[in-house]
Amino acid sequence: GQQVMQIPQYQHVQEGEDFTTYCNSSTTLSNIQWYKQRPGGHPVFLIQLVKSGEVKKQKRLTFQFGEAKKNSSLHITATQTTDVGTYFCAGPSGGGADGLTFGKGTHLIIQP
Amino acid sequence: NAGVTQTPKFRVLKTGQSMTLLCAQDMNHEYMYWYRQDPGMGLRLIHYSVGEGTTAKGEVPDGYNVSRLKKQNFLLGLESAAPSQTSVYFCASSYYGGATFSNYGYTFGSGTRLTVV
Numbered sequence: 253g254q255q256v257m258q259i260p261q262y263q264h265v266q267e268g269e270d271f272t273t274y275c276n277s278s279t280t281l282s283n284i285q286w287y288k289q290r291p292g293g294h295p296v297f298l299i300q301l302v303k304s305g306e307v308k309k310q311k312r313l314t315f316q317f318g319e320a321k322k323n324s325s326l327h328i329t330a331t332q333t334t335d336v337g338t339y340f341c342a343g344p345s346g347g348g349a350d351g352l353t354f355g356k357g358t359h360l361i362i363q364p
Numbered sequence: 365n366a367g368v369t370q371t372p373k374f375r376v377l378k379t380g381q382s383m384t385l386l387c388a389q390d391m392n393h394e395y396m397y398w399y400r401q402d403p404g405m406g407l408r409l410i411h412y413s414v415g416e417g418t419t420a421k422g423e424v425p426d427g428y429n430v431s432r433l434k435k436q437n438f439l440l441g442l443e444s445a446a447p448s449q450t451s452v453y454f455c456a457s458s459y460y461g462g463a464t465f466s467n468y469g470y471t472f473g474s475g476t477r478l479t480v481v
Contacts (some may be wrong), residue, residue, distance in 0.1 A: 257428065285469050293404075294417055294454060295407070297469030350461035351397055351422055352470065355404035 256343050258355030265305050266363050271328040273358035280346055284317060284324045285352065290337040298326075309351035328360075366390050370455050370473035377445045377480045385440040385476050387455030395458045396438040397422075397470070398430060400451040407454065416462065445480045452477050456479055 255278045265271050283302045287295040301317035308315045314327045326362045342352040368389045398410040409422030413432040429441045456470040
């Protein structure tokens, strides 16, 4: 089935530094979604990317979908303490299963 | 709107006991899902449903059963709990399936933390 690899697993940054997490798929994806999970919380939908090479921005967050639709990235500019959490990418499960396959997530830890 | 509500929030079971986790959504979503989350493993799909009366297996279905008798409810059952089923369980719902373009994504419940001793 579909596999979605995400790196790094952990990222420590100083407050104000930038942060990037990368997502790679073994197959071409029709779309990719990003979620954020705060410590002790539940995943919350951030965005969906559909088009090859697509770039979308949400304030300090920039999401990119690769030209081959096999990779994606999330970049946060000038991190703040409110950005702490785990960021997941997810792609269609494929193989007849109508769900999402999630990457293992990147834990963002911010040091003030 | 309440969104997706999961009950209970916490539970401790003894090995071999059974229990049912309840998920209820008030958004009229067709699709509902059960995921488990374990440290270092991310979210893994257990079972899902594409509409009332339907269920399908996900990535890790063994040891679990589900039912979707009403559109708004999706039940996850553990017939004979094992320590390997200690996890945080999340229910989610959506208008569309994973391969469909959507601006809404999945809406998750707050989770059930289950410990099997």
